[in-house]
Amino acid sequence: MAQQLQNITVQAPGFAGINSQDSPVSLDQSFAATASNCVIDEYGRIGARKGYREKSSNVSFASNSRGVESVYESLDASGNKRIFSAVDNKIYEGLDFSSDITPVGYTPTANNWKIVSFNNHTYFYQRDHEPLIFTDASGTAVLSKHSAYAVGTATPSTFYPQANEVIGAYGRLWAADVSGNTKTVYWSDTLQGHKWSGGSAGSLNLSTVFPTGHDEIVALAAHNGFLIIFCKRSIIVYSGAESPATMQLADTVEGVGCIARDSVQNTGTDIIFLSEDGVRSFGRTIQEKSMPMRDISNNVRTELTELVREQANPIKSIYSADDAFYLLSLQDSQTIYCFDMRGQLPDGSNRVTTWSTINPRSMALLQDGSIYFGREDGIFKYEEYQDDGSSYEMIYYSNPLSFGNSTNLKFLKKFNITIIGNVAAETTLSWGYDYADTFNKTVFSTGKTDTDTSEFNVGQFGDNTTTLVAPSSTGTYLGAFSSAPTTTEVNALYYNTTDSKLYYWSGSAWVEEDTVDTAYVASNFTGGVDIQRPAINTNGSGTVVTIGIESTINGSPYSIQQIDVHALLGRLI
Numbered sequence: 275m276a277q278q279l280q281n282i283t284v285q286a287p288g289f290a291g292i293n294s295q296d297s298p299v300s301l302d303q304s305f306a307a308t309a310s311n312c313v314i315d316e317y318g319r320i321g322a323r324k325g326y327r328e329k330s331s332n333v334s335f336a337s338n339s340r341g342v343e344s345v346y347e348s349l350d351a352s353g354n355k356r357i358f359s360a361v362d363n364k365i366y367e368g369l370d371f372s373s374d375i376t377p378v379g380y381t382p383t384a385n386n387w388k389i390v391s392f393n394n395h396t397y398f399y400q401r402d403h404e405p406l407i408f409t410d411a412s413g414t415a416v417l418s419k420h421s422a423y424a425v426g427t428a429t430p431s432t433f434y435p436q437a438n439e440v441i442g443a444y445g446r447l448w449a450a451d452v453s454g455n456t457k458t459v460y461w462s463d464t465l466q467g468h469k470w471s472g473g474s475a476g477s478l479n480l481s482t483v484f485p486t487g488h489d490e491i492v493a494l495a496a497h498n499g500f501l502i503i504f505c506k507r508s509i510i511v512y513s514g515a516e517s518p519a520t521m522q523l524a525d526t527v528e529g530v531g532c533i534a535r536d537s538v539q540n541t542g543t544d545i546i547f548l549s550e551d552g553v554r555s556f557g558r559t560i561q562e563k564s565m566p567m568r569d570i571s572n573n574v575r576t577e578l579t580e581l582v583r584e585q586a587n588p589i590k591s592i593y594s595a596d597d598a599f600y601l602l603s604l605q606d607s608q609t610i611y612c613f614d615m616r617g618q619l620p621d622g623s624n625r626v627t628t629w630s631t632i633n634p635r636s637m638a639l640l641q642d643g644s645i646y647f648g649r650e651d652g653i654f655k656y657e658e659y660q661d662d663g664s665s666y667e668m669i670y671y672s673n674p675l676s677f678g679n680s681t682n683l684k685f686l687k688k689f690n691i692t693i694i695g696n697v698a699a700e701t702t703l704s705w706g707y708d709y710a711d712t713f714n715k716t717v718f719s720t721g722k723t724d725t726d727t728s729e730f731n732v733g734q735f736g737d738n739t740t741t742l743v744a745p746s747s748t749g750t751y752l753g754a755f756s757s758a759p760t761t762t763e764v765n766a767l768y769y770n771t772t773d774s775k776l777y778y779w780s781g782s783a784w785v786e787e788d789t790v791d792t793a794y795v796a797s798n799f800t801g802g803v804d805i806q807r808p809a810i811n812t813n814g815s816g817t818v819v820t821i822g823i824e825s826t827i828n829g830s831p832y833s834i835q836q837i838d839v840h841a842l843l844g845r846l847i
Contacts, residue, residue, distance in 0.1 A: 279687060282677045284821070284837040285773055288312070288320035288670050291614065291625030293573040298673040299680075299818075305573075307820070308671035309627040311827070313599065314614045318756060318772070319694065321833025322668040322825070323612070323629055325660045330369045330652035336362050342648030343385035343588075345638045348396040350410050355641060358396070358408070359648060360385040365398070365406070365417060369653055375417045377406065386588050388535065392442035392467050401438035402453050407468060423468050430468040431475070435460045439535055442467070443496030444516045446474075450503070451535070456490040457481050459503060461518050476519060483510055485528040492531065493538045495545050495556075500524060502556065504532035504547060509559065530559055533582070539593035539600060541615060546570065546600050548589060552578055553602060553613065558622070570600075570613055572623035581607045592637040594645055601629075601637065608633045617756075631666055658829070665828035674709055674818035683844035684819055686812040691823070692835035693720055693806040699832055701808075701825040707816025714814060720806040758784050805835075815844065 288306035291314060298307060306320065313323050335341065344360035359366050363382045367373045376382070388399045398406035398417075405420040407430075418424075420434045437449035437460070447462040449470075457480050463473035480491070480503065489505040496502070501515035508531050513524040530549050532538060537548035545556035552571035571578050582589070587605040593615070594601075600613040610629035618624055636648035645656035654662065677684065689703060699720050704713040752759055752768040758777065759768055766779045777784040819839070825832055 279840055279842060282839040282841060284672070284675070284839065286318050286320075287672060287821075287834055287837050289314065289318050289625075289772075290619055291320075291573065291627055293673070294577050295573050295575055301673045303672065303675055305673055306627075306670055307673045308669055308822075310669040311629050311631070311666055312627040312668055312670065313597075313612060314616075314625050314627065315833055316598070316616070317769070317833075319833040319835055320627070320670055321694070322659060322827045322831060323627075324656055325658050325666060325827070326632060326647055326654040326656055326662060327658055327660070328652050328662055329646070329655050330371065332371045333652045334371065335650075339650065340385070340587075341635045341650030342653055343635045344387040344389060345636045345646055345648040345653055346387075346389040346396075347638060347640045347646075348389075348391045348408070349641060350394065350396075350415070352410060354410075356396075356408075356415075357646075357653070358389060358398075359636075359653060360387050361648075367415075367417075371652075375408075377417055377419050377422070380404070380406075380419055388438065388440050390440055390442045390447070392447055393465050395467055397440060397442075397447065397467055399437050399440040399449065401451065402436060404436065405434055405440075420468065428466075428468060431471040433471045434468075435470060439491070439494055441494045441496060443501070444499075444518075446518075448494050448496075448501065450491040450494055457484075459491065459494070459501075474519065478518075480505075480510060483523065483526070484508060485526045489531070492533065493535045493547070495538055495540060495547075497540065497545055497556070502545060504538060506533060507531045509556070511560070525560060527559055530554065534589040534591075537589055537591045537602060539591055541593055541600075542595070546591075546593065546613075548582070548591070548602065550579065551575065553600070553611075569622070570624045571611070571626065572621060573619075574611065574626055578611060581609065587635075590634065590637050592639055592645060594639060594643065596643040597645075600624075603634050603637065605633065605635065610634075631661055659827050659831060660829055665826050667824055668827050668832060669822070669824045670834060671704075671822040672820055674820050676818045677839070677841075679843075680817055683815050683817060684839075685815040685842040685844055686819065686839065687842065688840040689810045689812055689821075690838040690840070691806075691808055691810070692837075693808070693832065694835050695720060695804060695806060695830055695832040699825050699827065699830065701823060703810050704820075704822035704824070705812055705814070706820045706822075707814055708818055709820075713820070713822065714812065716810055716812075718808050718810060720808060 284303050288309050290304040292309050293301055293305040311323050312320050315321050339362050342359050342361045346358045348356050364374050365376045367375045390397050396408040406417055407423045408417045409425055420430055423430045435449040435452045438451040440449045445464050447467045449460045458477050460477045463469040463475040485508050489507050491505050493504040501512040503510040509527040511525040512521045514521040532547045534548045539546045552569050552575045554569045581604050585604055585606045590603045592601050598616045602611045612627045614625040634647035638646045647654045702717050704715045706713040755768055756772050761779050764781045769776050775786055
């Protein structure tokens with residue numbers, strides 16, 4: 275009797291992100307070996323990141339320029355938004371690089387500024403540089419040296435820290451990592467960022483506080499009324515920072531510190547930072563103390579830390595609440611690690627993918643949630659699905675898949691790939707066997723022909739109310755979740771991103787809506803994009819299979835919903 279062809283489904287491939295830390299043989303199919311230029315979208319699908327488009331003009335940098343190494347948006351006293359950037363040892367205002375606002379007689383020797391807004395002023399700090407103050411309080415916008423700052427009756431203090439780190443918090447500026455003194459935290463007078471002596475200004479020497487006896491301050495953060503001092507080998511926490519003269523040592527962590535000033539990001543509920551052992555959560559570090567084994571970058575720890583040690587240029591980061599990701603940019607490796615911040619995996623880590631080709635020198639989050647990149651050739655916005663007008667490659671490769679049985683031969687006959695996207699894209703499908711480095715490949719194109727789409731390119735049920743075929747009748751669509759939500763509404767609907775199925779609430783249990791196919795779900799619950807189902811004939815055999823999808827992204831979103839493998843299961847090996 276002929277062996278029956280079996281369908282093996284890889285649901286939500288790459289949903290768990292990259293795992294280069296554990297043995298690929300033991301990994302669940304939800305992990306990816308490669309996920310380049312990818313994000314994990316809100317529906318739990320691995321898909322293409324957005325691209326970038328130039329926003330600057332009049333770009334004429336020096337031939338040996340490193341490009342835009344600082345970029346920042348501030349809101350001035352008049353409610354105007356201003357973009358500042360630093361390049362070629364000059365400071366510019368706006369996206370037109372013709373507006374050089376560097377103070378006369380002031381010559382920066384580097385461009386790695388820490389820029390903060392505080393009390394209607396913008397402050398520029400960098401090691402071995404006199405701080406700069408931007409103000410328009412006098413009606414004339416001007417960038418001044420600290421020593422030359424004068425608006426109305428304001429008089430700057432003669433002392434100012436030439437600090438590499440500065441934050442605005444609890445009604446004052448805080449500065450640290452000063453030239454020749456990496457052990458002291460300074461704070462300004464209340465609401466007076468230009469006054470570092472007199473009034474309520476002061477300082478705190480941590481020499482006797484360091485848990486290891488010797489350390490260096492790298493970064494500062496403020497969270498829930500605490501001042502958090504990140505050192506290279508420890509973290510020191512003070513409570514009562516609203517009144518720094520009487521603040522108290524609240525906690526110390528030994529053996530874990532921060533190694534990159536610009537890796538520190540406040541997510542609203544936590545602080546994320548880069549340590550020698552990878553990307554960490556401040557909250558979890560405080561809970562577990564010293565050396566917690568479960569950190570955000572646990573699944574890529576070794577490869578990440580090896581790349582970090584190779585970095586000579588500043589490491590940059592950004593957190594976007596809108597996109598729900600934390601980006602860590604390693605300039606020398608031309609790699610961005612993208613950590614999905616929607617939730618944690620069972621091991622406590624976060625899902626991670628990588629980006630290439632963008633290679634920013636700096637990053638900034640604007641007031642409207644937009645992300646801007648400073649590159650060697652200008653300032654760019656994270657948007658659309660092209661890299662400055664050109665296509666780029668999204669690459670996904672699975673780990674070796676045994677489909678639950680590593681002893682049977684699998685004779686592959688056909689792949690059915692469910693792809694979410696709305697314009698044609700050239701895609702290369704690769705498959706290989708038994709851990710070999712060679713792959714069979716076939717190229718195909720996806721497009722709008724012979725696809726299932728929502729009518730008029732608009733989701734049918736944008737009003738959040740759906741009418742389904744029996745048995746569920748009419749119900750409210752709750753959204754997409756990895757596990758069942760709580761509801762009491764009969765016929766309420768939700769899409770399960772774990773098993774890629776639609777469920778309705780019967781009144782006592784969640785019931786699979788088996789009369790609605792994947793095309794229906796894709797068109798009506800993903801914003802009206804197209805669903806593609808290419809069928810690819812395959813050949814060969816092996817006990818384990820590696821699957822790769824490489825797609826040319828050129829103006830349209832693209833994500834992988836599901837891979838169906840049609841195979842014959844052969845003899846035991």
